[in-house]
Amino acid sequence: MDPTRTSLMQIGDVAERTGLSLRTIRHYEEVGLLPEAQRSAGGFRLYGEDAVARLLLIKRMKPLDFTLEEMRDLIEARDRLTNPRLSAKTRASLSERMATYQALVEHKLTVLREQTDSAQAFVDQLRDELS
Numbered sequence: 616m617d618p619t620r621t622s623l624m625q626i627g628d629v630a631e632r633t634g635l636s637l638r639t640i641r642h643y644e645e646v647g648l649l650p651e652a653q654r655s656a657g658g659f660r661l662y663g664e665d666a667v668a669r670l671l672l673i674k675r676m677k678p679l680d681f682t683l684e685e686m687r688d689l690i691e692a693r694d695r696l697t698n699p700r701l702s703a704k705t706r707a708s709l710s711e712r713m714a715t716y717q718a719l720v721e722h723k724l725t726v727l728r729e730q731t732d733s734a735q736a737f738v739d740q741l742r743d744e745l746s
Contacts, residue, residue, distance in 0.1 A: 622663055622664065623661040623662065624667075625655075626641075626652070629666065629667055629670065632667050633667060633674060635670060644660075646683055646687075647687060648669070648673055648683065648690065649666060649673075650666070652666070669690065672690065673686055679720060685716075689713070689716050692709045692712045692713055692716075696710070
């Protein structure tokens with residue numbers, strides 16, 4: 616038996632590991648956020664740990680309202696940065712893109728914290744009015 620196949624999982628196992636639906640996983644594959652899955656002899660989709668890690672990354676981006684294009688761009692930059700043969704210029708450009716996304720996420724986090732604080736103040740107000 617091929618040792619690489621033993622670490623592959625069917626889509627249901629990936630869904631369980633990531634908390635994503637089968638439909639969502641298929642959608643991410645269809646729109647190019649997830650590479651096309653390998654197939655078993657019976658035609659079942661098979662995924663490795665790299666697919667699980669990518670899906671968990673996508674899952675973190677989704678509530679921050681990243682567009683599919685932003686997700687695709689960030690994933691591509693991350694993937695390309697793992698190449699040890701990149702030129703210094705390309706590595707710098709990709710690192711700059713990643714820094715831009717980091718700043719975007721930090722901004723979105725600040726906005727979410729402000730919304731959470733506002734919601735907490737509202738809950739406190741309602742609680743006080745009901746007391």
